Amino acid sequence: MTRLKLGVSVEKLRLAEPFRIAGRTFDSANAIVVTLDDGAFVGRGEATGVYYLGDDLTNMLAQLGQAHDAIEAGPSRAELRSILPAGGARNAVDAAMWELESKRTGRPVWALAGLEQPRPLRTTFTVGADDPEKMAKAAAAYTQARSIKVKLTGQLDLDIARVGAIRTARPDVWIGVDANQGFTIGDLDALANAMVDAGVSLIEQPLARGREADLDGYRSPIPLAADESALTLGDVAGLQGRFDVFNIKLDKCGGLTEALMIAAAARDAGLGVMVGCMVCSSLGAAPGFVAGQLCDLVDLDGPLFLARDRSPGVIYRDGTVWCDETVWGARAPATA
Structure with a gap:
């Protein structure tokens, strides 16, 4: 496993107009952006969590803090599923891992996933x-x-x-x-x-x-x-x-x-x-x-x-x- 450097930043995604659903109105969302740097390539991932599960910014940042060393150890995507629970934090790290592998290998993510050439x-x-x-x-x-x-x-x-x-x-x-x-x-x-x-x-x-x-x-x-x-x-x-x-x-x-x-x-x-x-x-x-x-x-x-x-x-x-x-x-x- 290659040692990685984990980066985590927070961004506010503002909506152009308030958006209403049953029981809630949104005007913005807090997103985490994760980067994984192996010294040659950087992979990125974004997540906003799941509001109705309490998977908010505080929760995602806490999970990433607790799993920091395990993530930087360079696990596989399969291993990541046991390091972080399902939710926004794991989604952001998983996406960064896919992109990092894509850049390392020069193969698009869809090819790494075993899929055919994507279509609109x-x-x-x-x-x-x-x-x-x-x-x-x-x-x-x-x-x-x-x-x-x-x-x-x-x-x-x-x-x-x-x-x-x-x-x-x-x-x-x-x-x-x-x-x-x-x-x-x-x-x-x-x-x-x-x-x-x-x-x-x-x-x-x-x-x-x-x-x-x-x-x-x-x-x-x-x-x-x-x-x-x-x-x-x-x-x-x-x-x-x-x-x-x-x-x-x-x-x-x-x-x-x-x-x-x-x-x-x-x-x-x-x-x-x-x-x-x-x-x-x-x-x-x-x-x-x-x-x-x-x-x-x-x-x-x-x-x-x-x-x-x-x-x-x-x-x-x-x-x-x-x-x-x-x-x-x-x-x-x-x-x-």
């Missing part, structure tokens, strides 16, 4: 919860979008009106809704039936984490995606028969290494696979783009909400997201 990914563009008219206007402003995700708040009648207004404004797009744990099982039939009428294709996390058993025997007319109920590889088995899709987020599971494992395990369990992100810059979204090559659904619009992203950054064009090695990783050497 169709991504959702998210509309935060607001008055129905304002949300419809926001959806209409996403002129390039082919897929839109709508944030709900658990106010059934208002949420139905919100989705209806967006569908009227954008009759052409795929729509998914994200309830962020805002409903109970008693609401679900009414919500699902209204979403069928509005041509909605996915309902994400309708119930609170811990209430997964409430879905036993429930048959939704629209596929259900697990987000807060789907944190790590260990959650895959408990979703079978309850959800249809596992939403992978690297801050939840602890990085691209585990994300790739989840994608394979979810497929084996008969689940669809989705990749999403927390508030992040392009550096945080880049490993998710690699994982997204294995996914059915992609929700990697986090950098769009920032007042200022990193440069170079991911590219949004014609409803897709594209990320190359100018953002993260190393380019493959040119061949004659």
